[in-house]
Amino acid sequence: MTTGKLLKLVLDNARRHRREFVLSGFGIVVGVAAFVFFLALSMGVRNKVLEVFPLERVEVIAPTAGMAGVDLTRRMDESTVEQIRNQKVVDVASIIPRMTIDFPVSLSGYFEGNRMALEFIGDGVDPAYVREDDIGEMFKDWEADDTPLLDCQLPKFSCDGLYYCERSDMKCHHRVPVVVSRNLIEVYNKNYAKSHGLPVIGEMEQFIVQRGGLSKMRLYFDLGQSVVDMNQKNLKAEPKRVEGVLLGISERAIPLGATIPIGYVQRWNREYVGEKSATAYSSIIVELKRKEDVAPFGKWLIDVPNLRLEDSLGERFASIITIITLIFIVIALVIVTISAINIAHSFFMQVSERRKEIGLLRSIGGTQNNIRMLFVGEAALLGFLAGLVGVALGVAIAMVGDWAFVNHTADFAFKPKTLFDFQLWIPLCGLGVAVLFGVIGGALPARKAAKMQPAEALRQ
Amino acid sequence: MPPEASETVISVRDVHKSYGKGQATTAVLRGVSLEIKQGEIVALIGQSGSGKSTLLNIIGSLDTWDKGSVEVMGIDFSKARESELAAMRNEKVGFVFQSFNLLEHLTCIENVILPASFTSIKENDAREQGMEALRRVGLGELAHRPPGELSGGQKQRVAIARALYNKPQLLLCDEPTGNLDSETGENVIEFFGELNREDGVTLLIVTHEERLSKFAQRVVHIRDGIIQSDETGVSGESKTNSDSVGEEKVS
Ligand SMILES: Nc1ncnc2c1ncn2[C@@H]1O[C@H](COP(=O)(O)OP(=O)(O)OP(=O)(O)O)[C@@H](O)[C@H]1O
Ligand SMILES: [Mg+2]
Numbered sequence: 001m002t003t004g005k006l007l008k009l010v011l012d013n014a015r016r017h018r019r020e021f022v023l024s025g026f027g028i029v030v031g032v033a034a035f036v037f038f039l040a041l042s043m044g045v046r047n048k049v050l051e052v053f054p055l056e057r058v059e060v061i062a063p064t065a066g067m068a069g070v071d072l073t074r075r076m077d078e079s080t081v082e083q084i085r086n087q088k089v090v091d092v093a094s095i096i097p098r099m100t101i102d103f104p105v106s107l108s109g110y111f112e113g114n115r116m117a118l119e120f121i122g123d124g125v126d127p128a129y130v131r132e133d134d135i136g137e138m139f140k141d142w143e144a145d146d147t148p149l150l151d152c153q154l155p156k157f158s159c160d161g162l163y164y165c166e167r168s169d170m171k172c173h174h175r176v177p178v179v180v181s182r183n184l185i186e187v188y189n190k191n192y193a194k195s196h197g198l199p200v201i202g203e204m205e206q207f208i209v210q211r212g213g214l215s216k217m218r219l220y221f222d223l224g225q226s227v228v229d230m231n232q233k234n235l236k237a238e239p240k241r242v243e244g245v246l247l248g249i250s251e252r253a254i255p256l257g258a259t260i261p262i263g264y265v266q267r268w269n270r271e272y273v274g275e276k277s278a279t280a281y282s283s284i285i286v287e288l289k290r291k292e293d294v295a296p297f298g299k300w301l302i303d304v305p306n307l308r309l310e311d312s313l314g315e316r317f318a319s320i321i322t323i324i325t326l327i328f329i330v331i332a333l334v335i336v337t338i339s340a341i342n343i344a345h346s347f348f349m350q351v352s353e354r355r356k357e358i359g360l361l362r363s364i365g366g367t368q369n370n371i372r373m374l375f376v377g378e379a380a381l382l383g384f385l386a387g388l389v390g391v392a393l394g395v396a397i398a399m400v401g402d403w404a405f406v407n408h409t410a411d412f413a414f415k416p417k418t419l420f421d422f423q424l425w426i427p428l429c430g431l432g433v434a435v436l437f438g439v440i441g442g443a444l445p446a447r448k449a450a451k452m453q454p455a456e457a458l459r460q
Numbered sequence: 461m462p463p464e465a466s467e468t469v470i471s472v473r474d475v476h477k478s479y480g481k482g483q484a485t486t487a488v489l490r491g492v493s494l495e496i497k498q499g500e501i502v503a504l505i506g507q508s509g510s511g512k513s514t515l516l517n518i519i520g521s522l523d524t525w526d527k528g529s530v531e532v533m534g535i536d537f538s539k540a541r542e543s544e545l546a547a548m549r550n551e552k553v554g555f556v557f558q559s560f561n562l563l564e565h566l567t568c569i570e571n572v573i574l575p576a577s578f579t580s581i582k583e584n585d586a587r588e589q590g591m592e593a594l595r596r597v598g599l600g601e602l603a604h605r606p607p608g609e610l611s612g613g614q615k616q617r618v619a620i621a622r623a624l625y626n627k628p629q630l631l632l633c634d635e636p637t638g639n640l641d642s643e644t645g646e647n648v649i650e651f652f653g654e655l656n657r658e659d660g661v662t663l664l665i666v667t668h669e670e671r672l673s674k675f676a677q678r679v680v681h682i683r684d685g686i687i688q689s690d691e692t693g694v695s696g697e698s699k700t701n702s703d704s705v706g707e708e709k710v711s
Contacts (some may be wrong), residue, residue, distance in 0.1 A: 001577060001578050002580050005576075005577045005578075006577075008577075009577055012565060012566065013565075015565070016565040356559075356561055357561075357563060359522070359561075360561045360563075360574075361574070361577075362522065362546075362549075363520065363522055363549060363555045364549065364550060364555070364574055364575040364578070364622070365546050365547065365549045365550020365551070365575050365578040365579075366546060366577070366578055367542055367543055367546040367578075368542060370546075370577075370578060453522075453523065453524065454517075454522035454523070455513075455514070455517035455518075455522040455523035456523075458517075458522065458557065458561070460558075460559065
């Protein structure tokens with residue numbers, strides 16, 4: 001029997017048994033719809049999470065360690081960076097050492113006519129890594145060398161451009177360049193701006209132009225002063241105010257804070273805390289070339305004393321999502337399995353009803369295998385059609401869900417435009433599952449039909 | 461009628477068959493031997509339950525048996541593979557049943573070419589061949605009607621066209637006129653005679669009907685699974701009247 005002829009017989013029978021088809025295929029439709037829906041949902045959410053917390057970006061830290069009151073915490077410095085650079089286990093795209101400010105700093109500025117002050121959460125990185133187009137050469141340590149500074153212009157203690165007058169030495173210093181992460185802007189827009197009646201920041205560049213350029217993006221660092229803790233203990237220098245300028249958004253900025261060139265942090269730490277603080281990195285961000293490299297890199301790191309990977313949020317979220325997805329897939333598969341049993345039941349009835357037909361087909365030259373393939377084919381077709389409807393239903397529900405989600409839930413930080421990601425493999429898998437379970441359901445009845453004794457089947 | 465020298469089409473030797481096990485065993489065939497040569501028309505008669513259909517089905521490779529040997533058109537059933545037997549049923553043997561066994565969801569022509577489902581012949585060629593068979597039974601005009609719209613006699617002719625589709629050498633018929641009135645039955649019988657004369661088709665016909673058994677050149681009488689008489693050239697009436705006529709409407 002050729003495939004074409006089998007298909008013709010199968011289609012004829014499907015047309016004849018439309019009603020049974022619809023009834024027994026219903027479960028597959030529901031199961032596959034659920035299967036496709038949840039897979040696309042979890043892929044969508046997972047993508048969003050990994051966009052915010054990329055997996056291939058890992059953070060190496062030195063956990064606090066101590067024994068008998070002796071601090072054994074490893075200090076990470078240039079040699080640690082070298083050690084990571086020289087390992088042969090994985091290819092690294094970049095190694096970015098970061099240094100936090102080890103004493104209190106408060107950050108303030110005027111925004112929409114209000115003075116706003118908050119505890120500075122931030123760190124310093126090597127400016128070489130901050131190279132976004134709109135930031136360019138501005139993000140650097142302006143006082144790294146001994147270039148002579150201009151004197152302040154009297155009587156107004158003014159300086160040109162992005163320079164400010166430092167009263168203690170009456171010199172014009174460049175404002176400390178500051179970059180923030182896109183995430184911080186997102187959180188500000190969604191969780192802060194609206195509730196405080198402040199403008200939402202769309203495109204950062206545009207926003208800066210609208211406000212009157214970089215000269216208006218002025219910030220104040222109050223070194224040695226805290227908004228939260230008023231009693232400052234044994235700092236080595238007196239509190240001092242330094243001016244900064246918010247340049248824009250950088251990939252390399254700390255996720256929920258601000259980042260400045262590491263040279264400033266080193267000088268400030270030296271001045272307020274001491275030399276030790278000025279040479280130890282707080283963490284080293286390692287960007288790997290591929291996601292798959294995370295595990296081998298982590299393994300390599302285990303053998304390096306006193307260093308470990310900071311738990312990646314992305315990884316943690318991703319595994320939670322995977323678990324939830326698996327639960328839903330199991331539920332979908334249970335539905336489909338029940339449906340397969342249903343199909344088996346319906347097909348067993350069909351086999352009894354079509355006993356004489358089976359006998360006839362055998363009498364005109366059908367083999368056992370032909371009969372089996374006929375019923376398996378019908379079950380596969382049933383699965384396929386139900387799968388198509390199921391996939392369509394899943395996509396439709398997802399579209400409705402997306403619409404409701406986008407239009408009828410409150411805006412929040414990182415709110416995606418769509419919750420779903422229908423990669424091609426998802427509907428294909430859905431169809432595959434549908435056909436597979438259709439065939440599983442049809443297998444035993446098909447076997448029964450094939451094993452039927454033709455004479456018995458033809459009996460009145 | 462073909463000459464004596466023609467070759468053997470059916471050869472059944474000492475075939476036994478029973479149903480059930482142990483105490484409940486019922487023997488249906490108890491050592492049946494039968495030889496049928498090419499071109500013969502053989503009527504198989506006997507009481508209801510005597511094993512006629514069982515024997516016919518065994519000869520058609522539709523049923524199993526317990527003991528003895530069956531050889532049809534040179535194929536030894538005990539040695540043949542399933543696919544070989546299926547091919548034999550497809551190409552060399554035609555079946556005609558009392559209840560027609562037409563598929564109601566197909567048209568007449570589609571029913572007739574159903575055997576082509578198991579071969580690789582092209583759909584169009586099959587239809588042409590099928591139309592030929594339908595015209596042969598005089599139903600060319602009804603080709604595209606569903607069998608549900610046909611009379612009993614017409615249905616049986618469609619079923620015969622299906623049996624003839626592959627131009628078989630052997631036609632196995634189980635009470636082919638059992639569901640037909642006497643006139644349409646007569647037509648079918650005449651048609652069988654024509655097939656035998658023109659195409660040399662061998663016919664084995666299970667029947668209750670006197671007319672049909674008279675028409676056969678050879679009448680085999682089976683009783684309780686044993687062949688009681690096998691008479692050539694004599695009409696079966698003298699021997700079997702009482703049995704067959706009395707049971708006519710039972711099955
Ligand atoms: N599957 C079965 N299980 C048990 N007994 C069976 C089975 N099939 C047939 N028989 C018995 O075998 C015997 C012969 O049956 P068969 O159909 O060959 O008779 P028949 O001569 O064709 O009768 P009829 O003229 O009524 O068609 C009957 O007694 C029947 O009851
Ligand atoms: Mg019978």
